[in-house]
Amino acid sequence: MKLQRVAALAKKNLLALVREPGALFMLVLFPVIATMAFGLSFGAAGNGQPTYQIGVVNEDLSGMMWSQYLIGNLSETVILKVQNYSDDDAAQSDLSQGRIQAVLIIPDDFGLSCDSFWDSPIDPSRWINTTVTLFLDSGSLFATQAIPTIVQQTLSASVYGIQPTPTSGPVSMGSPSLVDVSKLTTFDYFAPGFFAFFAIFLIMTVSQSLVFEREKGLLRRIRTTPTSSSEFIASQAVSNMVIAMLQVAIVFIIATLVGYRPLGDATSFASAFIVLSIFSLCCVGFGLIAATLAKSSGAATGISFIFIMPLMFLGTFVSVGLSAIAKEAGKFVPSYYVTDALTSLLLRGAPVTSPTILLDILVVTIYSMIVLMLGIVLYGKYGKT
Numbered sequence: 095m096k097l098q099r100v101a102a103l104a105k106k107n108l109l110a111l112v113r114e115p116g117a118l119f120m121l122v123l124f125p126v127i128a129t130m131a132f133g134l135s136f137g138a139a140g141n142g143q144p145t146y147q148i149g150v151v152n153e154d155l156s157g158m159m160w161s162q163y164l165i166g167n168l169s170e171t172v173i174l175k176v177q178n179y180s181d182d183d184a185a186q187s188d189l190s191q192g193r194i195q196a197v198l199i200i201p202d203d204f205g206l207s208c209d210s211f212w213d214s215p216i217d218p219s220r221w222i223n224t225t226v227t228l229f230l231d232s233g234s235l236f237a238t239q240a241i242p243t244i245v246q247q248t249l250s251a252s253v254y255g256i257q258p259t260p261t262s263g264p265v266s267m268g269s270p271s272l273v274d275v276s277k278l279t280t281f282d283y284f285a286p287g288f289f290a291f292f293a294i295f296l297i298m299t300v301s302q303s304l305v306f307e308r309e310k311g312l313l314r315r316i317r318t319t320p321t322s323s324s325e326f327i328a329s330q331a332v333s334n335m336v337i338a339m340l341q342v343a344i345v346f347i348i349a350t351l352v353g354y355r356p357l358g359d360a361t362s363f364a365s366a367f368i369v370l371s372i373f374s375l376c377c378v379g380f381g382l383i384a385a386t387l388a389k390s391s392g393a394a395t396g397i398s399f400i401f402i403m404p405l406m407f408l409g410t411f412v413s414v415g416l417s418a419i420a421k422e423a424g425k426f427v428p429s430y431y432v433t434d435a436l437t438s439l440l441l442r443g444a445p446v447t448s449p450t451i452l453l454d455i456l457v458v459t460i461y462s463m464i465v466l467m468l469g470i471v472l473y474g475k476y477g478k479t
Contacts, residue, residue, distance in 0.1 A: 096325065099320075099325045099329075100325050100328045100329045100332060101329075101332075102329075103325065103326060103329030103330075103333075104329040104330075104332040104333040104336070105333075106329075107303065107329060107330065107333035107334075108333050108336065108337075145172075145173060145174075145175055146173060146174055146175065146194075146195040146196065146237050146240070146241055147175050147177055147193070147194040147195055147196075148168065148174050148175065148176055148177070148194060148195065148196040148197070148198060148241065148245075149176075149177050149178075149179050149185040149188060149189065149194045149196065149197045149198070150165055150168070150176055150177070150178050150179065150197075150198050150199075150200065151179045151180075151181065151182050151185050151197065151198070151199045151200065152165065152178070152200045153199065153200060153201055153202045153204075154200050154201065154202050154203070154204040154205050155202065156202070156203075156205055156206065158205065159205065160204060160205040160208040160209075160252075160253070161200045161204050161205060163252055164200065164204075164248070164249065164252040164253075165178070165200075167248050167251060167252045168198075168245070168248050171244055171248060173240060173244060174241070174244060174245075177194060179197075182197070182199060185197045186229070187448075189229060189231055190438075190442055190443070190444045190445075190448065191438060191442070191444050191448045191449065191450035191451070192231060192434065192437065192438050192442060192444070192450060193450065194231070195230070195231040195237035195241065196228060196229060196230050196231060196237060196241045196245075197228070197229040198226065198227070198228055198229075198245060199226065199227040199228075199229075200226060201224050201225065201226065201227070203222055203224045204224055204226070204265070206222050206224075207221070207222045207223065207224040207264045207265050208253050208264075208265060210222040210264055211253070211254075211263060211264050211265070218264075221263075221264035222264055223264045223265075223266075224264065224265055224266075225265075225266050225267070225268045226245075226249060226265065226266070226267045226268070227267075227268050228241070228242060228245060228267060228268065230242070231442065242267075245267060246267050249265065249267055253265045281349075281352070281353070281354065282354060282355070282356075282441065283411075283441065284411035285349050285354050285356070285411075285440070285441075286411070286433055286436035286437040286439075286440050286441055287409075287410035287411025287412070287433045287436075287437075288345055288349065288410070288411055289341075289342055289345055289346075289366070289370055289432075289436055290370070290373065290405075290409060290410045290429045290432040290433050290436070291406060291410040291411060291412070291429075292341045292345060293338050293341060293342075293370055293373055293374055293377055293432075294377060294402050294405045294406055294410070294429060295402065296334050296337065296338060296374055296377035296378065296381060297377045297380045297381045297384060297398045297401050297402055297405075298381070298384075298394070298395055298398035298399070298402065299334070299337070299381070300330060300334060300377070300378050300380075300381025300382065300384075300385065301381045301382075301384035301385040301388060301394040301395075301397065301398045302391050302394045302395060302398075304330075304381070304382070304385035304394075304473070305385050305388050305389075305390065305391050305393075305394040306391050308385075309390070309391065327382075327470050327473075327474075330378055330382075331375055331378050331466070334374055334377070334378050334381075335371050335374045335375070337374075338370055338371060338373075338374035338377075339367060339370070339371060339374075342366075342367060342370050356440035356441065357440060357441060357442065357443035358439050358440050358443050361446055362439040362440060362443070362446065363439075363440075365435075365439055365446045365451070365455075366435075366436050366439050366440060368455075369432055369435050369436065369454070369455055369458060370432065370436075372455070372458050372459050372462050373428060373429070373432045373458055373462060375462040375463075375465075375466050376428050376458070376461055376462035376465045376466065378466060378469065379462065379464075379465035379466035379467070379468060379469035379470070380398075380401040380405075380465060380469065381398070381469070382466075382469030382470060382472065382473040383401070383465075383468065383469045383472055383473070384397040384398045384400075384401065385473060386469075386472045386473045386476050404427055405427050405428070405429045406429070407420075408420065408421075408423055408424035408426075408427050408429070408430060409424050409427045409428070409429025409430035409431075409432065409433055410429055410433055411433070428457070428458050428461040428462065428465075431453075431454040431455075431457045431458050431461075432454070432458055434450070434454050435451050435454035435455060435458070438450055438451050438454075439451065
């Protein structure tokens with residue numbers, strides 16, 4: 095394989111894109127318009143009531159009856175699934191990686207405070223005041239809205255036996271510790287999925303360009319040159335990775351202009367670009383498969399959407415409001431892991447070395463290599479004629 099030929103073909107692909115108004119609109123102007131529309135249209139909270147994992151750190155060893163009663167009541171709620179932790183560090187680590195959506199810390203004087211209230215329910219001077227601490231997942235839109243209310247109601251019912259919470263009492267729940275969560279908008283939660291959303295449309299671009307070149311006889315002419323199939327496919331991968339990175343940069347700039355403020359440092363942003371570049375190879379693979387099956391440019395568009403629709407609805411920001419079953423189905427598409435990695439990097443501020451992000455990158459890499467190789471084999475055997 096000669097890199098000069100690969101570079102020349104990649105340059106040819108990019109120039110052809112610039113000269114095609116329709117493709118240029120889909121890859122450049124469409125992300126700009128859509129990002130601005132979503133960024134300016136969405137405000138604070140959305141809808142939906144999925145199940146959330148909440149970690150509980152029980153530091154109350156003296157009044158186990160009260161703390162276990164509270165944990166039991168939390169477990170009986172429909173929306174919360176309780177996971178017990180022995181220490182706060184482990185719980186915070188899982189929270190930062192998105193494995194759980196909240197951490198509740200029961201203080202060591204929780205049982206004493208509850209006993210003091212029931213010993214003298216009308217004498218506040220004899221109460222032992224304490225505060226239950228709640229941490230929330232800054233990467234989950236609905237968790238930040240639903241969990242505090244549910245925990246507060248359950249705490250009230252467990253300690254005082256009534257709902258809603260009385261106006262005064264020795265046990266209270268502090269404000270969620272991740273105060274930045276309350277400043278995030280719906281668009282902030284959607285933004286990580288936007289990057290994968292627009293990269294998916296590379297499938298249609300690749301399939302249409304390949305079918306167009308086949309219809310115009312360009313592939314036959316290329317085969318008369320010393321250019322090998324591997325060089326031709328490599329040029330497609332390089333040019334479309336460039337396009338994917340251009341899209342990411344455009345979406346990020348426009349999102350920033352409409353108020354998007356991601357967490358993370360330079361390493362997080364670099365890692366996000368790497369994840370999306372790997373995912374672009376997967377999209378090239380799906381594009382090759384679609385081009386193999388299509389006999390015309392119009393058919394290439396329709397076949398491309400067979401791959402685009404599940405990737406888009408199950409693995410990007412579109413999946414936020416889907417049912418629990420649909421979200422589980424999303425784990426079978428690579429865009430789910432792209433969005434999950436970007437959410438942890440840019441919304442939770444998780445380190446790149448966290449196990450969840452490394453697993454996401456590994457899954458995307460394996461998925462992309464398999465799909466790309468399958469696309470190369472099928473297109474090389476059936477797609478050039």
